[in-house]
Amino acid sequence: MLKLWIRDARRRLLFACLLCSTTPAGADGLRDALQATLRNNPAVAGQAAEVEARRYAADGARSQRYPTLSAQAQQYADGDRSGLNGEDVSRPSILRVRQPIWSFGRINDSIAVANAQVSTERADLLRVRRQLLEDTGVAYVTVRGSIELIDIAQQNEAQHRKLLAQIQRRVEGQLASSADARLAATRLAQAQAMVQRAINEKRAAQEDLAALTQVMLGADEPVPSGLLELQASTDLLQQAMDRSAQIRLKQQQLGQADAEVDRAKTYSMPTIYLQADKLYDQPGLSDDSQVSVVFEGSLDGLGFADRGRRGEASASRMAAFQDLAAAKIELKREIDGLQRSRRLQTDLIELQNQSLSDLVSLFDSYQRQYESGTKSWLDLLNIQRERFEQNRQLVQAQTEWRIYSLQLQAMIGGLDSLAGIEAHDDG
Numbered sequence: 001m002l003k004l005w006i007r008d009a010r011r012r013l014l015f016a017c018l019l020c021s022t023t024p025a026g027a028d029g030l031r032d033a034l035q036a037t038l039r040n041n042p043a044v045a046g047q048a049a050e051v052e053a054r055r056y057a058a059d060g061a062r063s064q065r066y067p068t069l070s071a072q073a074q075q076y077a078d079g080d081r082s083g084l085n086g087e088d089v090s091r092p093s094i095l096r097v098r099q100p101i102w103s104f105g106r107i108n109d110s111i112a113v114a115n116a117q118v119s120t121e122r123a124d125l126l127r128v129r130r131q132l133l134e135d136t137g138v139a140y141v142t143v144r145g146s147i148e149l150i151d152i153a154q155q156n157e158a159q160h161r162k163l164l165a166q167i168q169r170r171v172e173g174q175l176a177s178s179a180d181a182r183l184a185a186t187r188l189a190q191a192q193a194m195v196q197r198a199i200n201e202k203r204a205a206q207e208d209l210a211a212l213t214q215v216m217l218g219a220d221e222p223v224p225s226g227l228l229e230l231q232a233s234t235d236l237l238q239q240a241m242d243r244s245a246q247i248r249l250k251q252q253q254l255g256q257a258d259a260e261v262d263r264a265k266t267y268s269m270p271t272i273y274l275q276a277d278k279l280y281d282q283p284g285l286s287d288d289s290q291v292s293v294v295f296e297g298s299l300d301g302l303g304f305a306d307r308g309r310r311g312e313a314s315a316s317r318m319a320a321f322q323d324l325a326a327a328k329i330e331l332k333r334e335i336d337g338l339q340r341s342r343r344l345q346t347d348l349i350e351l352q353n354q355s356l357s358d359l360v361s362l363f364d365s366y367q368r369q370y371e372s373g374t375k376s377w378l379d380l381l382n383i384q385r386e387r388f389e390q391n392r393q394l395v396q397a398q399t400e401w402r403i404y405s406l407q408l409q410a411m412i413g414g415l416d417s418l419a420g421i422e423a424h425d426d427g
Contacts, residue, residue: 029221030140033213034419037136038129040214047125054118061114064107067099095278098294104269109262116256123252127245132212133419134410138403139209143219145399146202152395153198156388157191163384164188167377180377187381191388227414228405230342239412240335247331250324257317264313268306270297335411338404345401352394359387 038044073093100107164184171181210216230236241247273294300306366383369375409415416422 029219030137030223030227031418033136033140033209033217033219034133034415036213036215036217037132038419038421041132041212043128043132044125047121047128051118051121051125054114054121058111058114058118061111064110065100067097070096070098072096093280095280097276098273099275100271101274101293102272104266104271106263106266106269106271109259109266113256113259113263116252116259120249120252120256123245123249127249129419129421130245130410130413130416133415134407136209136212137223137406137410137415139205139212140217140219141223141399141402141406142205143202143209144222144402145395146198146205147219148395148399149198149392150195150202152388152391153191153195156384156391157188157195159384160184160188160191160381163381183378184381187385194388223402223406224418227409227418228402230405230408236339236408236412237332237335240331240408241328243413244331244411245413246327247324250320250327254317254320254324257313257320261310261313261317264306264310267309268297268299270295272296331411335408338408342401342404342408345397345404348397349394349401352390352397356387356390356394359383359390363387 071093073091075091164181164187167180167184171178206216206219209219231239273296275292275294277290277292279288279290363380363383366375366380370377370380406415
């Protein structure tokens with residue numbers, strides 16, 4: 001008995017753990033979906049690791065300013081004696097400390113490149129986050145649209161079921177033929193198929209959302225209306241230019257290319273060191289300490305390697321500049337396209353609302369005319385089909401309008417605060 005109780009307790013505990021891992025506490029619609037994506041999606045973690053790697057690389061670049069400690073020891077096969085004091089000098093060694101005191105900008109430029117690489121990776125992390133936020137918003141709205149489609153499909157099924165019951169009563173009273181009942185049954189089967197199709201579409205949309213958030217969310221809450229409100233097109237385009245993660249990434253890449261150009265100019269510059277040596281058993285020298293100033297430089301490939309590096313850096317900078325210009329053009333084109341599509345859906349929603357209102361009145365009229373014998377049963381079934389189709393198109397237009405609105409919000413950073421990204425947090 002005790003074993004059964006323990007086994008049951010373990011099952012309850014396991015179920016509670018699974019529930020906690022799949023359904024966040026205090027789920028609040030889109031906000032929780034966005035935050036879950038940033039918290040759980042491996043693409044964010046991977047890019048964050050790239051940022052961390054660049055930070056470590058920058059720390060390594062900054063360490064060039066610190067002293068370098070080196071030691072050298074040798075062992076000769078045959079013993080030897082110093083000419084100064086007669087000691088054994090078969091194992092000479094040197095302990096050396098070098099402190100760079102002037103590198104003509106080479107070290108500073110190297111550090112600037114490392115810092116620019118960190119900034120580029122942080123901008124890329126923001127780009128990844130923004131893209132995931134946009135994808136999550138689209139997936140969430142798609143799930144919401146699927147829920148609404150299921151609702152109207154079920155209403156359509158219920159209406160067809162009601163119509164079938166009506167015609168069956170008329171058949172029993174010999175006021176209608178059995179062919180009418182078969183037709184109504186066929187339309188009911190089609191309505192039931194529509195319900196199943198809407199349910200399958202919802203499952204697929206939920207799977208897409210779960211792939212982004214890595215947790216199961218119901219998408220029960222509607223999208224906040226404030227996120228669907230946008231400013232005038234000119235203001236929106238300017239905001240997109242100022243806040244776009246893609247533009248910021250291209251700007252950082254251009255800044256990194258500028259730093260690479262500066263580093264190429266000082267790559268072959270010499271370095272002046274302050275050097276301290278401690279000598280042990282050096283032939284012809286007494287054990288002592290020495291301090292000196294060392295001037296060290298080299299010219300790879302008689303200067304041709306340096307020329308190649310400068311040319312490469314200049315060409316890379318030009319490529320980064322052109323990429324930035326192309327990104328601005330692409331952003332403007334994308335913003336304009338989304339705004340046109342959004343305006344089109346706005347017009348469609350208005351037209352379909354009016355059409356649906358007319359169809360509701362028309363259906364009631366057809367119902368009365370059928371009962372009075374002036375309309376056929378087929379006319380009544382057709383008007384119900386048209387009513388459902390208008391409802392479906394209205395839900396689709398509303399869903400697409402919300403998708404376009406959220407995409408525009410994501411491009412200007414409008415989803416950042418809801419997802420928990422602060423204004424100063426770009427990675």
